[in-house]
Amino acid sequence: MAPRGGRVRNLWRLRRYVRPHLAEYGWLLLAALAATGAGLAVPLITRRMVDGPIAERDPAGLLRLGALALLLGVAEAVLIFIRRWVQSSSAVRMEAAIRSDLYAHLQRLHVGFHDRWQSGQLLSRATTDLSVIRRFLSFGLMFGVLNVITYLAVAVLLVRLHWPLGLLVAASAVPLFLVSRRFSRAYLVASRRMQDQLGDVATLVEESARGLRTTRAYGRRPEMTARFSRDARRLHDTSIAKSRLLARTSAYFDLVPNLTLAVVLVTGAVAVARGQLTVGDLVAFVSLQLMLVWPVESLGWIIANAQEAMTAADRIQEVLDTRPAVADPPAPVPLPRATGARRLRFEQVGFGYPGTTGPVLRDVELTVEPGETVAVVGATGCGKSTLLSLVPRLHDVTTGRITLDGRDIRDLRLADLRRTVGVAFEEPTLFSMSVWENLTLGRPDADEDEVRAALAVAQAEFAYELPWGLATRVGEQGLSLSGGQRQRLALARAVLGRPGVLVLDDPLSALDVHTEALVEAALARVLRDTTALLVVHRPSTVALADRVALLADGRIAAVGTHSELLAGVPAYRAVLSAAPGAAPGAVPGATAEAVPGATADDPDGDPDGVDLVRS
Numbered sequence: 001m002a003p004r005g006g007r008v009r010n011l012w013r014l015r016r017y018v019r020p021h022l023a024e025y026g027w028l029l030l031a032a033l034a035a036t037g038a039g040l041a042v043p044l045i046t047r048r049m050v051d052g053p054i055a056e057r058d059p060a061g062l063l064r065l066g067a068l069a070l071l072l073g074v075a076e077a078v079l080i081f082i083r084r085w086v087q088s089s090s091a092v093r094m095e096a097a098i099r100s101d102l103y104a105h106l107q108r109l110h111v112g113f114h115d116r117w118q119s120g121q122l123l124s125r126a127t128t129d130l131s132v133i134r135r136f137l138s139f140g141l142m143f144g145v146l147n148v149i150t151y152l153a154v155a156v157l158l159v160r161l162h163w164p165l166g167l168l169v170a171a172s173a174v175p176l177f178l179v180s181r182r183f184s185r186a187y188l189v190a191s192r193r194m195q196d197q198l199g200d201v202a203t204l205v206e207e208s209a210r211g212l213r214t215t216r217a218y219g220r221r222p223e224m225t226a227r228f229s230r231d232a233r234r235l236h237d238t239s240i241a242k243s244r245l246l247a248r249t250s251a252y253f254d255l256v257p258n259l260t261l262a263v264v265l266v267t268g269a270v271a272v273a274r275g276q277l278t279v280g281d282l283v284a285f286v287s288l289q290l291m292l293v294w295p296v297e298s299l300g301w302i303i304a305n306a307q308e309a310m311t312a313a314d315r316i317q318e319v320l321d322t323r324p325a326v327a328d329p330p331a332p333v334p335l336p337r338a339t340g341a342r343r344l345r346f347e348q349v350g351f352g353y354p355g356t357t358g359p360v361l362r363d364v365e366l367t368v369e370p371g372e373t374v375a376v377v378g379a380t381g382c383g384k385s386t387l388l389s390l391v392p393r394l395h396d397v398t399t400g401r402i403t404l405d406g407r408d409i410r411d412l413r414l415a416d417l418r419r420t421v422g423v424a425f426e427e428p429t430l431f432s433m434s435v436w437e438n439l440t441l442g443r444p445d446a447d448e449d450e451v452r453a454a455l456a457v458a459q460a461e462f463a464y465e466l467p468w469g470l471a472t473r474v475g476e477q478g479l480s481l482s483g484g485q486r487q488r489l490a491l492a493r494a495v496l497g498r499p500g501v502l503v504l505d506d507p508l509s510a511l512d513v514h515t516e517a518l519v520e521a522a523l524a525r526v527l528r529d530t531t532a533l534l535v536v537h538r539p540s541t542v543a544l545a546d547r548v549a550l551l552a553d554g555r556i557a558a559v560g561t562h563s564e565l566l567a568g569v570p571a572y573r574a575v576l577s578a579a580p581g582a583a584p585g586a587v588p589g590a591t592a593e594a595v596p597g598a599t600a601d602d603p604d605g606d607p608d609g610v611d612l613v614r615s
């Protein structure tokens with residue numbers, strides 16, 4: 001949590017969203033001041049009525065002044081209506097502008113940021129926190145300014161009517177000020193705690209909704225419910241404590257003006273009896289003082305609202321102040337638009353996730369020649385997916401560099417890089433949009449023929465059989481499709497438009513043997529024209545690759561053809577035989593029939609595989 005000064009500054013920094021509405025705010029303030037002026041004039045007219053027409057029994061004068069009071073009352077009502085109408089709509093527009101900037105920023109932020117932040121915390125910032133800020137901009141701020149002006153104006157009028165009582169009323173602001181200071185400090189802590197806990201609950205709800213199947217399948221509903229109840233109870237307790245704090249302070253804010261009123265009534269009556277004050281003066285004094293009750297009573301709410309808005313601004317700025325770690329370089333190097341395969345090279349690449357001890361990848365040296373396909377094989381958790389994620393710059397290398405046609409990928413414009421690199425992840429994500437939109441996510445300009453060709457490669461023509469064909473909206477995260485169908489659509493998305501580099505993380509894992517064979521055959525044709533890096537778990541998929549890189553302990557332990565590695569690197573054989581789809585005790589490709597050119601007892605093979613490492 002930022003220090004107090006920082007939080008005020010964070011709220012102040014949102015002024016750029018208010019700036020376009022400054023003129024509206026000016027008019028609003030003017031309307032509000034006019035309404036307050038009209039309201040303040042009524043007690044003064046009442047005073048003249050009491051001391052004039054009523055005391056002198058002058059019905060015509062009474063009617064005149066009554067009509068004037070009525071007119072002022074109507075004017076006040078109309079002005080308040082206009083103020084509220086305009087006020088809400090400009091605040092909603094400001095909220096929408098902040099929300100779209102926040103969303104755009106979240107989209108720009110690197111993957112590492114999203115790894116660290118709970119989605120519920122982001123969700124609550126984009127919803128609850130922004131609503132708090134909208135309430136402050138539409139009501140809290142305006143009433144804060146207006147109430148101070150009203151208080152000052154009334155205090156001046158009261159002092160002019162009867163200075164000792166006027167000063168008494170003005171002095172009653174001192175205890176109010178002291179209470180509000182203590183209250184705002186305590187309320188700030190409580191509101192930050194509540195807004196954070198709200199984010200935790202949102203995270204839990206989101207996680208539970210996503211993991212519903214797993215929870216049900218493992219019969220963990222009671223545990224999940226208990227976990228949710230615990231967090232919800234915590235939020236409930238904080239919320240109650242916060243409300244009680246406000247209730248206690250509001251009671252005090254109620255008490256002060258009412259006590260002052262009692263003193264004024266008694267002292268005022270004595271003053272009237274002594275002839276120091278007219279009845280009209282006393283009526284006007286009391287009426288004006290009554291006008292202060294609401295501004296004082298609402299003080300607690302306004303302070304609470306301002307504190308919540310500061311907390312919300314603090315939480316929003318935490319996100320907006322995070323700079324994308326992966327961004328366009330200041331002077332991007334152009335990547336020739338040439339279609340066709342690119343040369344991908346890892347030069348002494350090292351990488352470690354922020355906040356973790358020790359690198360995941362070390363001194364990775366690997367070249368994938370144009371048109372070549374290299375499979376990355378290794379034990380689970382050795383860093384294969386991490387290695388692939390470096391190519392589209394989901395993360396940046398910690399040491400060394402990755403080049404594309406000799407250019408460091410960090411020197412390229414991100415849009416150029418990502419247009420050149422087609423990616424399919426282990427977990428195929430589909431968005432709540434049509435199949436067509438999902439497919440053309442990275443290439444909105446793709447035409448029907450290109451989409452058809454991509455679907456053919458991925459054996460995903462089933463998409464045409466969906467109720468509305470490619471216009472069918474797939475459910476949240478594509479849940480209405482099977483795992484294999486989602487994977488094939490994700491593969492089609494990656495190969496769409498024949499990117500110069502293809503990065504596929506175990507793209508066929510969810511497919512049955514028959515479909516896998518069909519996809520492999522089609523993919524083999526695509527791979528001929530592109531540079532590809534594939535993470536492969538199944539031995540059968542290794543056949544797609546020209547060469548294989550064995551990753552162990554974050555290093556490339558061996559590089560060679562499948563048959564070379566099979567023959568010469570025991571660790572490779574061990575990894576493949578442990579892989580799903582490998583027959584127990586036998587590795588496909590260990591015989592010459594399974595992978596042409598492979599021999600189980602390659603005479604040139606080095607048992608350690610050290611000589612096979614080349615790039």
Ligand SMILES: Nc1ncnc2c1ncn2[C@@H]1O[C@H](COP(=O)(O)OP(=O)(O)OP(=O)(O)O)[C@@H](O)[C@H]1O
Pocket residue numbers: 115353356360378379380381382383384385386387426
């Ligand atoms: N976002 C992350 N933050 C911190 N550590 C991570 C993150 N993602 C992965 N790791 C760690 O990095 C290491 C390599 O993970 P990675 O997913 O690259 O392995 P992998 O070889 O692809 O595994 P698998 O074959 O099981 O998919 C693991 O120890 C993992 O715990």
